Amino acid sequence: GAGVxxxxxxxxxxxxxxxxxxxxxxxxxxxxxxxRQSLGQGLEFLIYFQGNSAPDKSGLPSDRFSxxxxxxxxxxxxxxxxxxxxxxxxxCASSIARxxxxxxxxxxxTVT
Amino acid sequence: AQKVTQAQxxxxxxxxxxxxxxxxxxxxxxxxxxFWYKQPPSGxxxxxxxxxxxxxxxxxxxxxxxxxxxxxxSFNFTITASQVVDxxxxxxxxxxxxxxxxxxxxxGGTRVLVKP
Numbered sequence: 001g002a003g004v005x006x007x008x009x010x011x012x013x014x015x016x017x018x019x020x021x022x023x024x025x026x027x028x029x030x031x032x033x034x035x036r037q038s039l040g041q042g043l044e045f046l047i048y049f050q051g052n053s054a055p056d057k058s059g060l061p062s063d064r065f066s067x068x069x070x071x072x073x074x075x076x077x078x079x080x081x082x083x084x085x086x087x088x089x090x091x092c093a094s095s096i097a098r099x100x101x102x103x104x105x106x107x108x109x110t111v112t
Numbered sequence: 113a114q115k116v117t118q119a120q121x122x123x124x125x126x127x128x129x130x131x132x133x134x135x136x137x138x139x140x141x142x143x144x145x146x147f148w149y150k151q152p153p154s155g156x157x158x159x160x161x162x163x164x165x166x167x168x169x170x171x172x173x174x175x176x177x178x179x180x181x182x183x184x185x186s187f188n189f190t191i192t193a194s195q196v197v198d199x200x201x202x203x204x205x206x207x208x209x210x211x212x213x214x215x216x217x218x219x220g221g222t223r224v225l226v227k228p
């Protein structure tokens with residue numbers, strides 16, 4: 001497809017389990033971002049990848065969160081030992097360098 | 113640090129009324145970018161506009177218009193002759209040129225409900 005895709009669209013997991021969220025950016029977009037949207041915090045930046053540069057991880061809330069981007073394309077956000085406060089919608093966006101960001105539909109994560 | 117404030121949490125209007133959404137921002141950067149996104153019930157953020165800090169010209173796109181006032185650090189958004197399909201959450205955002213990449217700082221969003 002032409003847009004950013006994310007999978008799964010919904011994920012329910014038990015507290016303490018690990019989860020992986022996937023993002024496929026728009027082809028040719030060099031920049032990729034992860035954000036999350038939770039009821040109490042609104043939309044907040046998590047991590048940014050640009051080409052082969054070291055990612056900007058300044059928004060990750062704890063060391064339980066990590067992300068990688070393989071081959072400059074697909075990205076995976078991993079949350080280890082999930083907590084209930086991790087419940088949120090995780091949004092991925094991509095752009096050409098510093099251009100407009102185009103967002104995916106998000107993954108709704110529920111930690112029970 | 114940068115900050116975006118959308119004081120209106122929810123606005124309800126009747127179809128064909130105009131609605132203006134306020135956005136006030138804070139930044140120490142002299143070069144920055146302002147954005148508006150629409151978030152319909154499906155949840156996906158839809159890009160509406162990007163404006164850089166050196167361009168204070170107002171912009172109109174169909175029924176949408178934007179008023180950028182650097183003197184008051186505001187970037188307000190008006191929907192003219194609203195329609196039911198305009199019902200959504202509208203989010204204002206800021207990115208600073210000095211920051212790595214284009215990471216966005218978002219306002220809390222304004223939910224617009226257009227009643228028929």
